[in-house]
Amino acid sequence: MVIQTQELTKYYGDKIGCNKISIEVAEGEAFGLLGPNGAGKSTFIKILTGLLFPTSGKAFVLNKPIGNVEARKKIGYLPENFKYQEWMTGVDLLSFHASLYKLAKKTIPAKLDEVLDIVNLKGHEKYRIGTYSKGMQQRAGIACALLCDPDLLFLDEPTSALDPIGRKEVRDIIIKLKDMGKTVFLNSHLLSEVEMVCDSAAIINKGNVVSFGKIQDILKSKITLKINAKINDVILEKLSVFGSNLIHRNDTIEISIENNDDIPDIAAVIINNGGKLYELTPSRQSLENAFLSAINGGDV
């Protein structure tokens, strides 16, 4: 496991930052940490990157206890809301960060070339950061985080300020990094982004984990079935036993079911009781629905 935490807890005085968080992130996966404002996401990332001490609990990053210097050398971190000096060129910015990483001088030009290529900024490196679009600045930030050739990359809200094109560009970079074998830990409010790029996720609320696992497992709990049919009261009553949140309006029925195998039985109930079935469409719930029900259901 690249990240393993056991009941990781942080109190700021008597205020909870994160509470008994136990999660695991496997090598090479993209992991999404989701939660509303103030849920504890940044606190958690700051502990894992060694910027904050936990109050209690344990955590291992790259198989070393948190704060271990060797492990930190293989971690890249892009903080939320970073702001670079606008007068610096792309080369100035990356060279400065390369010097912070203490990269050998002679290796720097090739390294800059490599990271500029990964984030698609080649050809823009001689221009000042102030002339970059927000998307380009975000990609320059990712390039800085890649200079140490990290095995594990923490990206705190990397797409929240970007337009759809900027988001797609960052998404494509995350997929590229995964293909290079890197593990990406993504903090995000944008659930569709996480759904598109992440393999696993945890949802936290008020410092507590309310859902954790593979994205498909988080989503699989409920299926929304949309039915277009002419039905009578008997059918409506029989349908209600198949699931929850039954809505019947005109000839449209919506019901949340847990099991795909119920679908043929639902069709049979309609047909065998004098109804007319025109359409039956199952859809998995979106991560947004899963998120909202985890947050509302896990009101801790």
Ligand SMILES: Nc1ncnc2c1ncn2[C@@H]1O[C@H](COP(=O)(O)OP(=O)(O)OP(=O)(O)O)[C@@H](O)[C@H]1O
């Ligand atoms: N330095 C601090 N001192 C006191 N309380 C803090 C400090 N940093 C965070 N907190 C509190 O800890 C809780 C978790 O905050 P945190 O910033 O980790 O949440 P978050 O999920 O990253 O929020 P956001 O999405 O708004 O960035 C919040 O209640 C916050 O007010």
